[in-house]
Amino acid sequence: MGRRAAPESVVEPEVKADNDKTNGDVTGEPRGQLTAAQRVTVSTSAETVVDPFALEAKFFTEMRVLNRDVRIVLEGVDKFSNLIGSVYYPDGESAKDLALELVENGFAKYVEWSANMMEEEAKRRLKTAELQAKKSKLKLWTNYVPPPTNSKAIHDQNFTGKVVEVVSGDCIIVADDSIPYGSPLAERRVNLSSIRCPKIGNPRRDEKPAPYAREAKEFLRTRLIGRQVNVQMEYSRNVGPANGSAVPAGAPEARTMDFGSVFLLSTSKAEGGDAPSVVASAGSQETGVNVAELIVGRGFGTVVRHCDFEERSNYYDALLAAESRAISGRKGIHSAKDPPVMHITDLTTTSAKKAKDFLPFLHRSRKVPAVVEYVLSGHRFKLLIPKETCSIAFSLSGVRCPGRDEPYSNEAIALMRRKIMQRDVEIEVETVDRIGNFLGSLWVSKTNVAVTLLEAGLAKLQTSFGSDRIPDFHLLEKAEQSAKKEKLKIWENYVEGEEVSNGTTVGKKQQEALKITVTEILGGGKFYVQPIGDSSLASLEKQLANLNLQETPLIGAFNPKKGDTVLCLFGADKAWYRAMIVNGPKGPVESPNDIFEVFYIDYGNQEAVQYSQLRPLDPSISHSPGLAQLCTLAYVKIPNLEEDFGQESAEYLSELTLSSGKVFTAKVEEKDTSSGKVKGQGTGAVFAVTLVAEESDISVNAAMLQEGLARLEKRNRRDRRERQLALDNLETFQEEARTSRRGMWQYGDIQSDDEDTAPARKPGGRK
Numbered sequence: 001m002g003r004r005a006a007p008e009s010v011v012e013p014e015v016k017a018d019n020d021k022t023n024g025d026v027t028g029e030p031r032g033q034l035t036a037a038q039r040v041t042v043s044t045s046a047e048t049v050v051d052p053f054a055l056e057a058k059f060f061t062e063m064r065v066l067n068r069d070v071r072i073v074l075e076g077v078d079k080f081s082n083l084i085g086s087v088y089y090p091d092g093e094s095a096k097d098l099a100l101e102l103v104e105n106g107f108a109k110y111v112e113w114s115a116n117m118m119e120e121e122a123k124r125r126l127k128t129a130e131l132q133a134k135k136s137k138l139k140l141w142t143n144y145v146p147p148p149t150n151s152k153a154i155h156d157q158n159f160t161g162k163v164v165e166v167v168s169g170d171c172i173i174v175a176d177d178s179i180p181y182g183s184p185l186a187e188r189r190v191n192l193s194s195i196r197c198p199k200i201g202n203p204r205r206d207e208k209p210a211p212y213a214r215e216a217k218e219f220l221r222t223r224l225i226g227r228q229v230n231v232q233m234e235y236s237r238n239v240g241p242a243n244g245s246a247v248p249a250g251a252p253e254a255r256t257m258d259f260g261s262v263f264l265l266s267t268s269k270a271e272g273g274d275a276p277s278v279v280a281s282a283g284s285q286e287t288g289v290n291v292a293e294l295i296v297g298r299g300f301g302t303v304v305r306h307c308d309f310e311e312r313s314n315y316y317d318a319l320l321a322a323e324s325r326a327i328s329g330r331k332g333i334h335s336a337k338d339p340p341v342m343h344i345t346d347l348t349t350t351s352a353k354k355a356k357d358f359l360p361f362l363h364r365s366r367k368v369p370a371v372v373e374y375v376l377s378g379h380r381f382k383l384l385i386p387k388e389t390c391s392i393a394f395s396l397s398g399v400r401c402p403g404r405d406e407p408y409s410n411e412a413i414a415l416m417r418r419k420i421m422q423r424d425v426e427i428e429v430e431t432v433d434r435i436g437n438f439l440g441s442l443w444v445s446k447t448n449v450a451v452t453l454l455e456a457g458l459a460k461l462q463t464s465f466g467s468d469r470i471p472d473f474h475l476l477e478k479a480e481q482s483a484k485k486e487k488l489k490i491w492e493n494y495v496e497g498e499e500v501s502n503g504t505t506v507g508k509k510q511q512e513a514l515k516i517t518v519t520e521i522l523g524g525g526k527f528y529v530q531p532i533g534d535s536s537l538a539s540l541e542k543q544l545a546n547l548n549l550q551e552t553p554l555i556g557a558f559n560p561k562k563g564d565t566v567l568c569l570f571g572a573d574k575a576w577y578r579a580m581i582v583n584g585p586k587g588p589v590e591s592p593n594d595i596f597e598v599f600y601i602d603y604g605n606q607e608a609v610q611y612s613q614l615r616p617l618d619p620s621i622s623h624s625p626g627l628a629q630l631c632t633l634a635y636v637k638i639p640n641l642e643e644d645f646g647q648e649s650a651e652y653l654s655e656l657t658l659s660s661g662k663v664f665t666a667k668v669e670e671k672d673t674s675s676g677k678v679k680g681q682g683t684g685a686v687f688a689v690t691l692v693a694e695e696s697d698i699s700v701n702a703a704m705l706q707e708g709l710a711r712l713e714k715r716n717r718r719d720r721r722e723r724q725l726a727l728d729n730l731e732t733f734q735e736e737a738r739t740s741r742r743g744m745w746q747y748g749d750i751q752s753d754d755e756d757t758a759p760a761r762k763p764g765g766r767k
Contacts, residue, residue: 052140053106053107053139053140056107056139057102057107057108060101060102060105060107061098061102064089064096064098064101065087065089065098068089068090069090070087070088070089070090070098071087071088071089071095072085072086072087072088073085073086073088075114075117075118076114076117078114084114084117086098086099086118086122087099097122097125099126100125100126100129103126103129103130103133104129104132104133105133105138105139106133106136106138106139106140106141106142107139107140108140109130109140110126110127110129110130115127120317120320120321120324121317124317130308131308131309134146134308134309146308146309147307147308147309149307149309149310149311150237150238150239151235151236151237151310151311152235152236152237152311153234153235153311154233154234154235154236154258154260157233157260158230158231158232158233159174159176159177159178159188159230159231159233160176160177160178160228160229160230160231161174161175161176161177161188161228161229161231162174162175162177162226162227162228162229162418163175163224163225163226163227163229164187164225164417164418164421165187165225165417165421165422166217166220166221166224166225166422167189167200167217168197168199168200168213168216168217169197169198169200169213169216169217169219169220169295169300169301170191170192170195170196170197170216170292170295170301171189171190171191171192172189172190172192172220172224172262172291173187173188173189173190174187174188174190174229174231174262175187175188175418176188181414181418182410182411182414182415184410186414187414187417188231188258189258190231190233190258190259190260190262191257191258191259191260192259192260192261192262192291192292192295193234193235193259193260193261193292193312193313193314194259194292194303194304194306194312194313194316194319195292195295195296195301195302195303195304195313195319196301196302196303196304197212197213197216197295197300197301197302198210198211198212198213198216198300198301198333199213200213200214200217201213203346203349211333211339212299212300212332212333212339214342215300215332215339215340216295216300216301216332219295219298219300220291220295221371221422223264223291223294224264224291225421225422225423226423227264227265228265229262229263229264229265229288229291230262230263230265230287230288231260231261231262231263232260232261232262232263232287232314233258233259233260234259234260234261234311234312234313234314235259235311235312236256236257236258236259237256237257237259237311238255238256238257239255239256239257259311259313261290261291261292261313261314261315262290262291262292263287263288263289263290263291264288264289264291264294265288290315290318292313292315292319293315293318293319293322294322296319296322296323296326297322297323297325297326297331298326298331298332299326299329299330299331299332299333299334299335300332300333301333302323302333303316303319303320303323342389343389344384344389344390344391345388345389345390345391346390346391347390347391347392347393347436348382348391348392348393348436350436351436352432352433352434352435352436354436355392355432355436355437355438356432356436358388358390358392359429359431359432359438361388362385362388362429362438363429366428367426367427367428367443368385368387368388368426368427368428368429369385369386369387369424369425369426370383370384370385370386370394370424370425370426370427370442371383371384371386371422371423371424371425372420372421372422372423372425373391373422374421375413375416375417375420375421376393377401377403377404377409377412377413378401378402378409378412378413378415378416378453378458378459379395379396379399379400379401379412379450379453379459380393380394380395380396380437381393381394381395381416381420381442382394383425383427392438393436393437393438394427394429394437394438394439394440394442395433395437395438395439396439396440396441396442396449396450396453397430397439397440397441397470398441398450398461398462398470398473398476399450399453399454399459399460399461399462399476400459400460400462400671401453401458401459402458402490403685405624405625407490408457408458408489408490411458411489412453412458412459415452415453415456415458416449416453419444419449419452420442420444420449423444424444425442425443425444425449426442426443426444427440427441427442427443428440428441428471441470441471441472448471448472448475448476450472450476450479451472451475451476451479454476454479454480454482454483455479455482455483456483456488456489457483457486457487457488457489457490457491457492458489458490459490460480460490460512461476461477461480462671494512512667512668513665513666513667513668514529514531514665514666514668514689515531515532515533515663515664515665515666516529516530516531516532516629516663516664516665516666517529517530517532517661517662517663517664518657518658518664519603519604519605519628519658520603520604520605520628520658521650521653521654521657521658522650523640523641523642523646523650524632524638524639524640524641524646525632525633525636525637525638525649525653525704525710526630526631526632526686527604527630527631527632527653527657527658528603528604528605528628528629528630528631529604529628529629529631529664529666530602530603530604530627530628530629531627531629532663537602537627540578540602540621540624540627543618543621544567544575544576544577544578544621545575547567547576547618549567549569549576549615552592552612553614553615553616555589555590555591555592555611556588556589558589558614558615558616559588559589560581560584560596560614561581561584562581562582562583562584563580563581564580564581565578565579565580565581565601565617566578566579566580566581566598566614566615566616566617567579567614567615567616567617567618568598568600568609568613568614568615569609569613569614570600570607571607571609571613576615577600577602577603578600578601578602578617578621578626579598579599579600579601580598580599580601580626581596581597581598582597582598582599582606583596583597584596584597589611591611592610592611592612593610593611593612594610594611595608595609595610595611596608596609596610596611596614597609598614600628601625601626601627601628602626602627602628603627603628604628604630629687630686630687631666631686631687631688631689631691632686632687632688632689633688633689633690633691633700633701633704633710634669634670634688634689634690634701634726635669635688635690635701635712635713635723635726635727635730636701636704636705636710636711636712636713636730637710637711637712637713638653638704638709638710639744644744645708645709645743645744648709648743649704649709649710652704652707652709653700653704653709656693656700656703656704657691657700660693662693662694663693663694664691664692664693664694664700665691665692665693665694666687666689666690666691667689667690667692668687668688668689669688669689669690669723669726670687670688671685671686671687671688672685672686672688690726698733701730702729702730702733703733705730705733705734705737706733706736706737706742707737707742707743708737708738708740708741708742708743708744708745708746709743709744711734711744712727712730712731712734713727715727
């Protein structure tokens with residue numbers, strides 16, 4: 001038999017000693033065996049250091065629950081099988097939550113993991129109580145220092161407006177109803193407070209949309225575009241430009257994002273059981289459906305977990321509840337399914353050939369559904385064709401709006417943004433131009449957009465390519481005539497006057513006529529003009545005269561490059577003018593005598609100058625565009641300088657215009673917006689004009705034909721009536737030069753050049 005085990009005598013003295021030390025009440029009676037929890041307590045009691053406010057917290061709890069009846073609500077069990085719950089003690093007719101009381105008085109901290117077992121409302125009360133204790137610096141929070149934050153509350157900036165654009169699932173642009181239409185401040189970017197949606201990406205940086213980013217954006221587009229909303233601005237935050245990370249206020253390259261809650265005033269689209277409740281304002285007036293709650297509830301966004309003292313949405317709890325519903329329902333980004341994939345072919349970044357290859361697909365049906373992705377100008381847009389999964393650049397045929405930096409350009413863009421931006425539209429494609437833009441007509445809600453632009457006086461009818469293929473052309477003409485009659489926008493200074501033909505006066509017609517002076521003659525019938533009576537020219541000359549530019553800039557401090565606009569000292573009159581660098585030395589400037597070739601953007605002439613004649617452009621005169629306009633004589637062809645009679649033609653044109661010092665009326669017949677670079681002086685529209693000097697019976701166009709230094713352009717059976725009449729009038733002057741053997745006709749009829757010669761027939765016969 002084995003040896004009898006001795007009783008455990010080691011534990012007993014420790015327990016007695018502990019009892020002696022703690023309570024001072026020692027008895028000789030034997031004690032029972034201790035539990036595991038008691039042994040841990042006994043073994044660590046000698047080494048425990050009492051935390052600050054621990055005794056006060058214990059006394060606080062004992063005074064409320066010790067030896068009293070309480071109600072316990074079990075919330076859950078942790079991984080060690082410990083019960084987690086809430087204790088409620090009676091207080092008069094009501095019961096109070098002990099945990100909430102401890103947190104409110106600064107005796108306890110909010111613990112996220114165990115709080116997640118509680119209901120949302122109980123969690124919110126605990127979190128709010130802790131935040132208030134921190135602000136009041138109670139007990140545990142006596143020395144609490146709030147972490148730095150870059151968010152700042154926004155007060156009293158609520159407004160009502162119409163949604164113009166959905167940038168992403170958590171950002172929209174709203175046109176404020178209280179700001180006048182067309183003002184640059186009318187459109188306000190609003191980021192939805194306290195939520196984050198998948199990033200839409202940036203094609204320019206080769207960033208693809210994150211999963212569900214397109215779906216989140218489309219979800220908002222179909223529900224918000226063109227709808228009235230209430231906006232409650234709540235806070236702003238400084239972020240970095242690259243990745244949106246927070247930066248301290250005032251840091252370089254920081255930008256400010258404004259956050260707010262957006263409420264949809266009416267919900268015509270059924271949202272099913274996921275529709276959030278309608279929020280009412282303090283004055284019991286209905287505010288509408290919270291858009292952020294709507295998108296989070298559909299699983300297209302998550303709620304941002306803010307730091308304690310960060311500003312947040314006033315409806316943060318509702319957002320958390322919506323997110324909880326989306327997670328439990330496995331919706332959107334919370335689902336285990338693979339996200340939908342959609343490949344879009346962007347024809348705006350491809351070659352013109354690929355765009356032309358795509359044209360037959362858009363010709364298969366007369367009208368093609370599309371979505372306007374972006375408004376590039378008043379008449380040019382980027383469209384998404386869902387059926388063909390491609391994006392195209394689309395221009396309205398038959399109308400042209402003011403170009404960039406021209407008067408009413410911004411108003412035309414603002415009108416189109418409000419009318420068609422991100423709307424469902426229908427297009428009818430006619431053709432593709434040489435740079436890959438699709439031309440055609442566009443309807444929104446069965447209304448031709450070109451008619452809207454013309455009626456508002458923000459576009460002009462353009463029929464240089466024929467009107468027979470333009471749908472609703474009679475409506476376009478009627479709309480333009482109405483705008484002219486009321487003198488709207490671009491027609492505000494329009495007057496009815498005599499149409500000066502290329503030969504003689506043939507009748508009266510409304511026309512666009514410019515008073516100009518010729519400032520430079522190029523070859524091939526091209527020349528630069530400058531408008532007369534332009535207030536910007538007088539202001540510019542006054543500003544240039546007041547500049548004090550004496551000292552040559554230090555070499556290395558000012559390095560002008562090709563394409564830069566600078567100030568240049570003109571050699572003839574020793575005055576300063578604005579100029580563009582056309583060419584210069586390779587690498588940095590090494591000497592004041594380095595040669596630069598410059599183009600004077602307000603006059604059109606070009607010369608080579610030294611570095612010492614250049615100065616940086618003053619910001620006060622840099623914003624206005626160049627005043628020199630490139631023109632050519634309409635309906636006539638003038639030989640280039642290197643061709644026969646090219647030099648004589650340029651000299652005679654200079655004699656008629658530049659050397660005469662006369663003021664001319666230029667009737668704009670056509671505008672060629674597809675012209676390329678001319679001598680490096682930049683790009684822009686070339687005006688084909690009929691040029692008539694004051695008190696002159698015939699135009700410069702006719703005079704060039706009369707001297708045999710130009711010839712008529714070819715006729716085309718599709719020419720519009722005005723062009724045919726102009727060519728008929730000019731033909732008289734060309735026939736006079738041919739009969740008299742003047743200029744290029746001195747040896748008889750001129751052989752047609754390559755561009756006028758029809759292709760030779762291939763030899764062959766009938767089978």
